[in-house]
Each structure stands twice: as C-alpha cells, then as structure tokens.
Amino acid sequence: MKKILTLALTFCAFIVAMACGSNDPEVDGMTGATEQTGGEGEGSAKGKMLVIYFSRADENWQVGYVERGNTAIMVDYIKELADVDVFEIVPVVAYPAVYDECTAYVTEEINENRRPAYKDDITNLNDYETIFVGGPIWWGRPPMLFRTFFEAHPELGGKTIIPFGTHGGSGVGSYATLIKEYYPNATVLESLGISGSSIRNASSKTTVENWLKKLSVDKQSTAIRNVRTRAADNGVSYTLNGLRSNGQRGIQIKNGNKYINR
Ligand SMILES: Cc1cc2nc3c(=O)[nH]c(=O)nc-3n(C[C@H](O)[C@H](O)[C@H](O)COP(=O)(O)O)c2cc1C
Numbered sequence: 336m337k338k339i340l341t342l343a344l345t346f347c348a349f350i351v352a353m354a355c356g357s358n359d360p361e362v363d364g365m366t367g368a369t370e371q372t373g374g375e376g377e378g379s380a381k382g383k384m385l386v387i388y389f390s391r392a393d394e395n396w397q398v399g400y401v402e403r404g405n406t407a408i409m410v411d412y413i414k415e416l417a418d419v420d421v422f423e424i425v426p427v428v429a430y431p432a433v434y435d436e437c438t439a440y441v442t443e444e445i446n447e448n449r450r451p452a453y454k455d456d457i458t459n460l461n462d463y464e465t466i467f468v469g470g471p472i473w474w475g476r477p478p479m480l481f482r483t484f485f486e487a488h489p490e491l492g493g494k495t496i497i498p499f500g501t502h503g504g505s506g507v508g509s510y511a512t513l514i515k516e517y518y519p520n521a522t523v524l525e526s527l528g529i530s531g532s533s534i535r536n537a538s539s540k541t542t543v544e545n546w547l548k549k550l551s552v553d554k555q556s557t558a559i560r561n562v563r564t565r566a567a568d569n570g571v572s573y574t575l576n577g578l579r580s581n582g583q584r585g586i587q588i589k590n591g592n593k594y595i596n597r
Contacts, residue, residue, distance in 0.1 A: 377524075377525065378495070378522065378524045378525075378550075379524075379550055379551035379552075380465040380495060380497065380524070380550045380551055380552045381464050381465055381495060382463065382464025382465055382495075383420075383462060383463045383464055383465070384417065384418070384419045384420070384463060384464070384465045384466070384467070384552070384557065385419060385420045385421070385422060385460070385462075385463040385465075385466050385467070386410055386413055386414070386419050386420070386421045386422070386466075386467040386469070387421075387422045387423075387424065387457070387466060387467065387468050387469075387484070388406055388407070388410050388421070388422075388423060388424065388467075388468070388469045388470055389406070389423065389424040389425075389426075389470040389471075389478060389480050389481070390403075390404030390405065390406035390407035390410070390423075390470060390471065391404050391430050391437070391471065392404045392407070393430075393431075393432035393433075393434075393437075394432060394433055394434040394437075395434055395531065396434065396503045396531060396532070397503065397531065397532035398531060398532055404471070405471065405501040405531035405532075405534045406469055406470050406471055406499075406500055406501045406531075406534075407423075408534045408535060409469070409499065409500070409501055409529060409534055409539075409543060410469070412539070412540045412543040412544075413467065413499075413543060413547065415540075416543065416544055416547055416552075416553065416554070417547055417552045417553060417554060417557055418554060418557040419467070419557075420463070422457045424453045424470075424480055424481075424484055425453055425454045425455070426451050426452070426453050426454075426480055427451070427452040427453060427454055428451065428452075441473050441474060441478070442474065444479050445473075445474060445476075445479065448479075449479055450479060450482055450483040450486065451478075451479055451480050451483055452483065453480060453483060453484065456487065457488075460488060460490050460491060460494075461490055463494070464494060464495060465494065465495040465496075465497065465552075466491065466494050466495070466496050466497070467496075467497045467498075467499055468481070468496055468497070468498055468499075468510065468514060469498060469499035469500040469507070469510065470500050470510075471500060471501055471502065471531065472500060472501075472502040472503070472505045472506075472507060472509065472528075475505055475509060476509045476513065477500075477509060477510050477513050481510075481513060482513075482517075485513070485514075485517040485518070486517075491517075491518055491521065492517075492518045492520050492521055493520060493521065494518075494521055494522070495521070495522045495523075495524060496514050496518070496521045496522070496523050496524070497523075497524045497525070497526065497550060498510035498511045498514060498523065498526035499526055499527045499528070500526075500528055501528065501529050501530065501531040501534055502528050502529075502530060502531060503530065503531060503532070504530065506528045507526055507527070507528030508526070508528075510526060511523050511526050524550060525546070525549065525550065527542070527543065527546040529542060529543070555595075559586055559593055559595070564588055564591045564592065564593060565588075566591065568588045569588055569589065569590065569591075570587070570588065570589065571587070571588050572585045572586065572587045572588075572596070573585050573586045573587075573588075574586075
C-alpha cells in the first residue's frame with residue numbers, strides 16, 4: 336500500500352511539473368544536490384569486485400545529447416580508481432534517443448510493470464564477493480531493467496552490494512531499497528549518487544574517489560585483498576597490480592600474513 340502511494344505521489348508531482356511546462360525530473364521533492372551518499376550501512380568492500388550498470392546515452396536531462404551516458408562516466412571513474420570487472424546491462428530494445436520520447440516510453444514501461452530483456456547475460460557472478468550496482472534514476476526509481484536482471488540472478492543474494500548512480504535531483508536511495516527488496520540477506524554498503532549534469536566535472540571524480548576510499552576500495556587495498564596467503568607462497572612478493580615480483584617492494588607473504596614493503 337505504501338509503495339502504491341509513493342508511486343502515485345511521484346506521478347502526481349511529475350504531472351504538476353509537466354503542467355508547469357517543465358520536464359524537470361526532480362519529481363520526488365528532493366532538490367538538486369550534486370552528490371549524495373547513504374545506504375544501509377558502514378563497512379568495507381571485500382574480495383573480488385564487479386560493477387554492474389546500465390546507462391543511456393543520447394538526449395538527457397540538463398546535458399543535451401551525450402555520446403556516453405552519465406552513469407557510464409561514473410563507471411569510468413570507478414574503473415580508473417579500482418581493480419574491478421564491469422558488466423553493462425544492455426537492453427535488447429534501445430530506449431528512445433529523444434528525451435521526451437524516452438520519458439513517455441518509460442512511463443508506459445512502469446505502468447505495465449514490464450521486464451525489458453537485456454543482451455548477453457553474465458554467468459560468473461559467483462566469482463565476485465562485492466558488487467557495485469548502479470544506473471540512472473527513472474521516475475524516482477531504478478529502471479525496470481534492474482528488476483529483469485535481479486529476477487534472473489538470485490545468486491546476488493549473499494553478496495556485498497554497493498549501490499550507485501546518477502540522477503537529476505532525486506538521489507539514488509531507491510537503488511538500496513530495490514536491492515533490499517530482492518535480496519534481504521545481502522550486505523548493502525554506503526551508496527553514492529551524483530547529479531548527471533555535474534558528473535563530467537573533475538570534482539565528481541574526487542567525490543567518487545573519496546567514497547571508494549571510505550569503502551576501502553582503491554588499487555592498493557584491492558591488490559592486497561587479491562593476494563593469497565597460502566603456505567606455498569611464503570616469502571613471495573607481489574606488485575600492487577597483483578603480479579609476482581622478485582623485488583623488495585610490494586606485498587609480501589610471511590607466515591600466512593600479508594605485509595607491504597614500501
Ligand atoms: C525516463 C527518465 C526519467 C527520469 N526520471 C528522473 C527522476 O525521477 N528523478 C531524477 O532525479 N532524475 C530523473 N531523470 C534524470 C536521470 O536520472 C539523469 O539524467 C541520469 O544522470 C541519467 O543517467 P544515464 O545517462 O546514465 O542514463 C530521468 C531521466 C529519464 C531519461
């Protein structure tokens with residue numbers, strides 16, 4: 336009942352915005368903060384990491400026509416700052432390139448509770464312990480594509496999940512909510528939402544970097560996590576890229592522990 340009410344309020348606000356001659360998607364009453372963090376809890380990422388995302392290029396809110404979607408730019412920052420694998424959810428039927436046509440299409444998709452299909456599914460989710468999940472906010476929520484994806488992947492349930500995304504003012508808190516709805520046993524860590532119109536500013540990359548640091552996600556921590564401490568590796572050194580090295584610097588295994596030699 337609460338969910339139906341929330342949806343109704345979201346659409347009312349949208350109709351008011353349209354009536355005022357604006358397609359402003361800040362429909363849920365939140366103002367345009369450029370950055371917002373939040374989520375379920377404190378904690379650090381662990382193990383091997385994957386980023387799952389969806390992002391739409393073409394015409395969008397406040398940015399005009401872009402060749403690379405706003406969330407895709409955020410993923411580029413994460414890739415640059417941490418050792419992560421990436422899986423992009425690509426819809427079989429592309430969303431309309433024109434913003435107004437896209438919003439109308441998405442409204443229909445939500446009203447009909449559709450599950451849009453996506454191309455080339457990922458088959459090795461179990462290789463990862465920490466999974467970033469992100470995309471845009473569409474009418475106050477993650478696109479329906481995420482429901483399609485979540486319903487196909489119950490194995491996400493036991494993972495550590497970090498929500499993120501871009502928005503036009505609504506924040507990305509609804510990613511954590513949807514993730515918890517599908518995966519009540521997942522550990523959901525602090526999310527980051529950045530306004531799509533400021534994602535290309537250098538300060539947004541710094542914001543992403545600071546958020547990742549709080550989650551202990553940086554190249555050094557990732558490399559250290561990925562190094563195994565088997566007895567057979569005693570005395571072995573690794574570079575911060577996780578490669579074995581003969582050098583004195585890097586990560587060294589001693590009696591089952593990891594040490595950094597700087
Ligand atoms: C169909 C549609 C609906 C949107 N609804 C909202 C919304 O409810 N709240 C909001 O803050 N932004 C909304 N936006 C703006 C997007 O969330 C924002 O532009 C985002 O950065 C797009 O990310 P992308 O380029 O990765 O797809 C909407 C955009 C579209 C296309």
